Amino acid sequence: MFSYISMNWLLSIHLATAWALVGLIWVVQILVYPQFLRVAPAQFKQYHSAHCFRIGLIVGPLLFIEAVTAVWLLYEGCHSLFAMSTGFIPLIWLSTAVLQAPIHTKLMRGHDEPLIRRLVFTNWIRTVAWTARGILVSLSLL
Numbered sequence: 001m002f003s004y005i006s007m008n009w010l011l012s013i014h015l016a017t018a019w020a021l022v023g024l025i026w027v028v029q030i031l032v033y034p035q036f037l038r039v040a041p042a043q044f045k046q047y048h049s050a051h052c053f054r055i056g057l058i059v060g061p062l063l064f065i066e067a068v069t070a071v072w073l074l075y076e077g078c079h080s081l082f083a084m085s086t087g088f089i090p091l092i093w094l095s096t097a098v099l100q101a102p103i104h105t106k107l108m109r110g111h112d113e114p115l116i117r118r119l120v121f122t123n124w125i126r127t128v129a130w131t132a133r134g135i136l137v138s139l140s141l142l
Contacts, residue, residue, distance in 0.1 A: 037117075
């Protein structure tokens with residue numbers, strides 16, 4: 001088992017990562033995805049490709065840290081509320097793989113207002129799930 005100090009560091013890293021992802025998903029939901037509707041169709045492909053690449057640079061490492069620290073904390077026997085919070089991770093990843101990623105793939109072809117609106121609508125799944133996850137992770141530390 002980890003020492004008390006090591007466990008606190010691991011929990012702190014996980015908590016910070018969880019809330020970084022909560023903040024990021026809200027920015028994407030409220031600001032970034034709706035802005036796709038305001039990009040001129042002639043510039044959309046380039047804009048969208050740049051978005052996908054750059055957001056990946058931020059999200060990729062955070063998802064990795066979130067997953068690794070969640071598994072580690074579960075292995076160390078964290079509180080049941082924490083374990084419940086980790087149930088949202090597969091939901092978020094499944095939503096990304098089944099709903100949002102295919103929409104982004106289609107948007108690589110160009111501006112499509114109905115697809116952008118579907119992206120904004122379906123992204124609420126991830127927004128709510130990550131927010132609930134952040135709250136549960138925080139409550140599990142009480």
